[in-house]
Amino acid sequence: MSDNYRKFLRTSQLPHVWCPGCGDGMIVKALLEAIGELNLDQNKVAVVSGIGCSGRTPFILDFNTMHTTHGRALAFATGIKLANPELRVVAIMGDGDASAIGGNHFIHACRRNLDLTALVFNNGIYGLTGGQLAPTTPVGKRSTTSTAGSIEQPFDLVRLALGAGFVARTTSFDHKQLTSYIKRAILHKGFSFVDILTSCPTYFGRMNDVAEPYDMVHYLRDTSSPLHDCTCGESDQPKTELMPTGIFREEERADYEALYKQKIAAAGGKRSAS
């Protein structure tokens, strides 16, 4: 396994805040490997996060990093990218971050198609605040605000991301696939989104009889399935209860910056640097 991710760690800020058995560290490793394999200029990468366990990611990454407000990572990222288009901007969000408080920003970022990469660390629960119900908590699963099991239909974030050009889902357990999807997402010109199913043994696990990190990883494996094994897409109805993983869409269309440059040219202007 390559070791080229270590140079991107801000070692002064280690150890990180995550619990033993948390899936977030595995995602961070995949992200850093992807950035290393793409040979991106460390000075030209910006990582923006919202609030929650995932929000703590940028602290330990040696890039231009910004820990913003709950749900707003994509709005901040939009400003950074438009002000300095040569930056590669990655927005890291939790599932509550992206689809509850930040749901509006998420769907509009997909629609707007700015060249950003959004990664959602989706553990189906609010971890940092102590295990409350998330918009992604499966029906029947327990949380500290749904102790008898959730009665709400969860969001399928892939379906929510209809407007985006690159949409994929995998788990923190499928490390190679995850690294490859993050690379493809960063390379995609336009808005790209990877829904990363991950484990929270501390809250989701303890509340739902999968408290051991090892069992939680197996839970991820056993509750998801490659796209071709699920009926979805055209029929729009999953055949099984399993979460389909894979690449759901990969379509290039003119990104916001390209269209904005045309708008400037039509107005007789020339793109100025900030």
Added chain:
Amino acid sequence: MSKKRLIQGNEACAHAALYAGCNFYAGYPITPSSEVMEILSYELPKLGRTFIQMEDEIASISAIIGAAWGGAKTLTATSGPGFSLMQEGLGYASITETPCVIVNCQRWGPSTGQPTKGAQGDVMQSIWGTHGDHAIIVVTASTVRDAFDMTVKSFNFAQQYRVPVVLLMDEVLAHMRENIDWPEPGDIEVIEAKRPADIKSYKPFANDEFLPFGQGARYHITGLAHGAEGFAVSDEAAARELKRMVGKVLDHTRELALHDRYLLDDAELAVISYGITSRPAQSAVDLLRARGVRAGLLSLKTLWPFPDFLIREVADHVDTIVVPELNMGQLVREIERAAGGRCRVIPVSRIDGHLLTPAQIAESASAPREPAIGTQGGKVVHA
């Protein structure tokens, strides 16, 4: 001879932003501020600069903060309901010491209120709206030319002190047209943030030097309590940092205290006003002078940090201070506090969506005290 232009307050604000070098606008349409956004939507692309319409006001202020760290000079404009949504972002801009400008064209009342009626009801919200102790600068404008000048000065303050600056306009000024002297480049000073001499050792919160992302220094920004390097701190270190941040505004109260004085030198009665109300207030002073009352006007342009020293100077020399406002008594409380009992302070409120008239202000100066809702005594007047 400079050229004249007949323009609206919102137009002046938009063109002043361009004059100040604004190269990034993000916003969400709202009455009565929308013209600022509409004008910048076609003027910014002509200059190769960025305009984006966001999905709401929370996204708008978040985008301008992000853009500031991307290296842009940034603006958003809104009104009451949008300004309420922006309080979250104002707090983030304050704790991250982000230079940015927020124009609030005030309209009547809470919630939807009366979108096309002017008011001055957002003074306290501008100063204290976001949670926790924080640094912010709040300024106002009373004429169309003033809207131009104060927009440029808002950008200057934001760059100099690395704070969010709120420019309070109102529906009347926003939509009023006046024939103004159009500033040529160089007429109004434009100030840029200080850049660090040594990029390699740059610490984003060590001082007022500002180095955006992507220029070689890799650092961290957070809304958590943080030290010079941007990483979380607590206890005494957090207290020290908060004191420094708030202090960089409060310790410069005198430099920031923009104001106009009119016939104050021999005054026995002072009207202290701000924003659109300074116009009838000046006429009220003329009315009172014609009646033989030695009246004068202190028109405040900077509302925060509050210029206690100016109020004390006036209070030491007059018997009465009259404070007309298009709200139920907001800045008058600061003025009463600063006057500290040195003279009588009479609040005058008008809250029916119309401007105070010179006669109403002048008559209030001699009116007997009567209790008014939300004030310590004084008058609520109507048409």
